[in-house]
Amino acid sequence: MQIIAFNGSPRKNGNTSTLIKAVLEGAASAGATTTEVNLHHINMKGCMACYSCNEIKFGVCAQKDDLSPFLESIKTCDGVIFGCPIYMYRVSGQMKLLVDRMYSLYSPKTEGGGYNSEVPPGKKFAMIISQGAPDAEQYIRSARWLAGMAGTGLGMEEAGRIIHTAGAMGQVAENQDLLQQAKDLGRKMAGK
Ligand SMILES: Cc1cc2nc3c(=O)[nH]c(=O)nc-3n(C[C@H](O)[C@H](O)[C@H](O)COP(=O)(O)O)c2cc1C
Incomplete structure (x- = not known):
């Protein structure tokens, strides 16, 4: 059981990081192997719009950098955690770069338009969002967007947020x- 967490906060001891650590601790206590990727602290670029993933090699991002092995891990792991703060009413820029790169995990259907997922079925995902505003519903549209683009759109089941x-x-x-x-939530991700 392999769980990978993408951390979209630049603050290594901030709220998102603390919550991600707790989720991973729970997952590890239930037997999972865990990896945390600090998106702000790796050498990572945005999508370069080459469309290689859509036209040449489905499921593979042609941009090669520190994110590349972790994009591959999404296909092989059992669960993915997306954690980020809200910046300017939306997910942080670091998280947006990741989601743009995850376009490579969608491949075009041969007929009728739309996309297939290049992520094998049976995976779970969870979200951690930290915000300053006191109303947890305030940025619900951003949370829904993240869940849709990075999780359910690729066929993953949400374990919680x-x-x-x-x-x-x-x-x-x-x-x-x-x-x-x-x-x-971590224990649930690990199936306990
Ligand atoms: C550039 C920037 C923009 C922010 N924009 C918002 C915002 O639009 N709404 C909000 O509720 N909080 C906003 N915040 C506050 C953070 O979401 C909040 O402090 C969060 O807990 C930070 O998470 P972290 O500790 O994981 O970095 C903003 C913070 C920064 C640095």
């Missing part, structure tokens, strides 16, 4: 309930 509302000063490290929810 955590929306952390930081408020003016809030640090998730003080929120034991939410940390426990994150650990439970």
